[in-house]
Amino acid sequence: MEKMLIEDEIRDRLSQAFAPLHLEVADESESHRGHSGWREGGQTHFRVTIEAPAFATMSRLERHRAIHSALGSELVGRIHALALHVSGPEQPG
Amino acid sequence: MSETVTARIRETVEANDVVLFMKGTRSMPQCGFSSRVAGVLNYMGVEYVDVNVLADEDIRQGIKDFSDWPTIPQLYVKGEFVGGCDIITEMTLSGELDQVLEAKGVTYDKEAADKIREANA
Numbered sequence: 655m656e657k658m659l660i661e662d663e664i665r666d667r668l669s670q671a672f673a674p675l676h677l678e679v680a681d682e683s684e685s686h687r688g689h690s691g692w693r694e695g696g697q698t699h700f701r702v703t704i705e706a707p708a709f710a711t712m713s714r715l716e717r718h719r720a721i722h723s724a725l726g727s728e729l730v731g732r733i734h735a736l737a738l739h740v741s742g743p744e745q746p747g
Numbered sequence: 748m749s750e751t752v753t754a755r756i757r758e759t760v761e762a763n764d765v766v767l768f769m770k771g772t773r774s775m776p777q778c779g780f781s782s783r784v785a786g787v788l789n790y791m792g793v794e795y796v797d798v799n800v801l802a803d804e805d806i807r808q809g810i811k812d813f814s815d816w817p818t819i820p821q822l823y824v825k826g827e828f829v830g831g832c833d834i835i836t837e838m839t840l841s842g843e844l845d846q847v848l849e850a851k852g853v854t855y856d857k858e859a860a861d862k863i864r865e866a867n868a
Contacts (some may be wrong), residue, residue, distance in 0.1 A: 718833070
């Protein structure tokens with residue numbers, strides 16, 4: 655079986671956990687080429703934009719913690735950088 | 748996590764009003780995310796202590812356990828964890844960081860903060 659891309663793992667786990675209205679997962683590793691944490695083949699730097707009802711009542715810290723928790727420490731540990739833009743429905747990030 | 752590391756971290760964030768745990772130093776950051784937060788604090792004239800986690804492996808892991816937060820940089824104001832790079836960036840642009848600093852009695856340059864917001868409007 656082909657190994658699952660980290661990008662897809664992130665998308666799957668967040669979709670399951672939050673049933674988001676909007677979800678974008680971008681692998682931005684290439685734009686960090688040569689920076690610390692970067693490695694050949696990418697899959698080190700990601701940017702997630704997510705909008706879900708569950709976030710509406712959470713503080714900024716709670717939103718990020720909920721996402722870290724949904725991804726799990728093992729997956730988070732494999733990623734060098736994870737930029738998060740989190741919002742509730744119709745709220746600016 | 749060892750008791751000693753926890754105690755060292757606690758002492759640092761309680762003894763200093765503003766502490767930034769970062770990769771590299773405030774004048775020579777080693778990571779773009781650390782650099783961004785240090786840059787905001789430098790520009791806003793906030794007095795803070797920088798802790799280079801790359802210089803101390805115990806602190807590098809210990810700070811993640813301390814705050815239950817998996818990434819660096821981490822900003823503490825008056826002993827309280829405020830956020831990492833994305834949160835500090837958002838709070839700077841929304842004015843929430845100003846509110847936190849004011850509420851905690853930390854001085855900063857309001858005009859400089861406004862300039863950051865104007866430049867990113």
